[in-house]
Amino acid sequence: MVKNIFENTKDQIATAVIVGASLSGLMAGIALAQEGVHVTIVDKVGENRRGGSGLRVDGGTFGQSKTEKLLKNLVSGGKSSVQLWSSIESRLRAEAKRNVKIDLRYNTRVVALDQDDDAAWVVTDQGKTIRGDILIGADGHNSQVRGHIAPHKPHATYSGYMGWIASMSEDDLPEHLRPGFDYDGPAVEMFDSFDGFKFGSVIEREEGSSESESRRIGCTWYDNKRSDLLRRLGSVDGMVVRHSLNGSDIPEQTLNELAEQASYWPEPWQSAALYAIQTRTLIGIPIKEYVPDRLVNGRIALVGDAAHVPAPVTASGFNESLQDAVALGKCVEKGIHGQEAIQALAKYESLRLDKVREMVQSGQFYSQSFGRP
Ligand SMILES: Cc1cc2nc3c(=O)[nH]c(=O)nc-3n(C[C@H](O)[C@H](O)[C@H](O)COP(=O)(O)OP(=O)(O)OC[C@H]3O[C@@H](n4cnc5c(N)ncnc54)[C@H](O)[C@@H]3O)c2cc1C
Incomplete structure (x- = not known):
C-alpha cells in the first residue's frame, strides 16, 4: 500500500x-x-x-x-x-x-x-x-x-595485491565435473591458501531464469605479484586504485602465467579459471581498503x-x-x-x-x- x-x-x-x-x-x-x-x-x-x-x-x-x-x-x-x-x-x-x-x-x-x-x-x-x-x-x-x-x-588505499575473478556457466563443464543439484558444500570453498587464498563457489542462477538454466561456477584468487603491471596499465596510480582490469587489457604473458598456475588446481575451479583466461572474461580487481x-x-x-x-x-x-x-x-x-x-x-x-x-x-x-x- x-x-x-x-x-x-x-x-x-x-x-x-x-x-x-x-x-x-x-x-x-x-x-x-x-x-x-x-x-x-x-x-x-x-x-x-x-x-x-x-x-x-x-x-x-x-x-x-x-x-x-x-x-x-x-x-x-x-x-x-x-x-x-x-x-x-x-x-x-x-x-x-x-x-x-x-x-x-x-x-x-x-x-x-x-x-x-x-x-x-x-x-x-x-x-x-x-x-x-x-x-x-x-x-x-x-x-x-x-x-x-x-x-x-x-x-581508499591500494592494499598491495589483487583479486582475479573467473566464472563460467555450469553447462560449459563436462557433465562429470558439474557439482549437481544436490550439491550442499559451503557457499564459498577455500581450496588452497598457498601463495594467496583461492576460493571456489557455486553461484545461484540468474533471477528470472528457468529451472533448467544453469548456475555459474566461480573461482577467485589473490595475487601479490602484479603491482608493477597494475601501475603500468594505469589501474593503480601511486596508492590510489583507478579501475579494474578487463580481460582484453591483460597481457598475453600474464594470461599464460595464470593458466600455468591454474592447471594444478582441483576441479571444477580449475576449469572455471582456465575458461575465463581463454575467453578473456577474467577480471582483475586491485584490492583497496x-x-x-x-x-x-x-x-x-x-x-x-x-x-x-x-x-x-x-x-x-x-x-x-x-x-x-x-x-x-x-x-x-x-x-x-x-x-x-x-x-x-x-x-x-x-x-x-x-x-x-x-x-x-x-x-x-x-x-x-x-x-x-
Ligand atoms: C573481489 C570482491 C569480492 C567481494 N566479495 C564480497 C562478498 O563475498 N560479500 C560481501 O558482502 N561483499 C563483497 N564485496 C564488496 C561488495 O561488492 C561491495 O561492498 C558492495 O557491492 C557495495 O557497493 P556500492 O554500491 O557501495 O559501490 P559500487 O558498486 O562501486 O557503486 C557505486 C555507484 O556510484 C556510481 N557513481 C560513482 N560516481 C558517481 C557520480 N559522480 N555521479 C553519479 N554516480 C556515480 C557508480 O556508477 C556506481 O554505480 C566484494 C568486493 C570485491 C572487490
Whole structure:
C-alpha cells in the first residue's frame, strides 16, 4: 500500500538525494522510502550494466526490523548463499522502480555537491540542481562525496595485491565435473591458501531464469605479484586504485602465467579459471581498503563502499552496506526537516562508525601480511 506522502513529519515532504544507484544506493533508497522519504537516486552509468561476480549474502531474517527483512529477502530470498551481483542488482532495481517515492535517474553524473542550513544538493552534468533534506553518498570506493566528509582522507588505499575473478556457466563443464543439484558444500570453498587464498563457489542462477538454466561456477584468487603491471596499465596510480582490469587489457604473458598456475588446481575451479583466461572474461580487481574517521558532515552521509572499503577476505562489504541502509532508515524515523536532518545523521554515524571501522580493520591483518610482505 502506498503511504501518505505527508506522513514523515510536520506535513512537509521529506526528501533525500542519493549519489550512486548500485547495490548500496538502491538499498539506502528503499530503506528511506520505507520511512516516507521521497528519494532521488542518480547514477552516471546506464541501467543495463552487468557485474559477473558472486557475493556472499547473509540471509537470516529472524528478529530483524521490517526494513532489514525486506532488504534481506530482496537480496537473498532469506537464505545465506552466494548470489550473482546482477541478480541482486536487478531485484533491488525492480523494487525501487515499483516504489512511487523513488525517482531513479540513470546516465546522470554528479559534478558538484554542497549543503547549507536548509538543504543539501547535487549539480548534474546536465546542469540540473537536485536538492534534498539530506544527501547520501553511495558512489563507491572512489567516492566524490567522501571529499566533503573527510577532506583530510579522501581516497581508499591500494592494499598491495589483487583479486582475479573467473566464472563460467555450469553447462560449459563436462557433465562429470558439474557439482549437481544436490550439491550442499559451503557457499564459498577455500581450496588452497598457498601463495594467496583461492576460493571456489557455486553461484545461484540468474533471477528470472528457468529451472533448467544453469548456475555459474566461480573461482577467485589473490595475487601479490602484479603491482608493477597494475601501475603500468594505469589501474593503480601511486596508492590510489583507478579501475579494474578487463580481460582484453591483460597481457598475453600474464594470461599464460595464470593458466600455468591454474592447471594444478582441483576441479571444477580449475576449469572455471582456465575458461575465463581463454575467453578473456577474467577480471582483475586491485584490492583497496578504507577505514573511515567520519561518516557524516551535517546533512551529508556516506553508505557502502563510499563509507568503508574492507578487503574482500572479510566477505562483509555488501552485508555491512545493507546494515548502513537499515540504520539510515531507523535514524530518519523522527523526521529530517531543518535541524532534524543533522540529528538524524549524527545518530546514524554513532550507530555505524565503530562497527564499520572494526570490520575494515579485521581484514587488514591479511592485507599487511600478504599485500606488503
Ligand atoms: C573481489 C570482491 C569480492 C567481494 N566479495 C564480497 C562478498 O563475498 N560479500 C560481501 O558482502 N561483499 C563483497 N564485496 C564488496 C561488495 O561488492 C561491495 O561492498 C558492495 O557491492 C557495495 O557497493 P556500492 O554500491 O557501495 O559501490 P559500487 O558498486 O562501486 O557503486 C557505486 C555507484 O556510484 C556510481 N557513481 C560513482 N560516481 C558517481 C557520480 N559522480 N555521479 C553519479 N554516480 C556515480 C557508480 O556508477 C556506481 O554505480 C566484494 C568486493 C570485491 C572487490
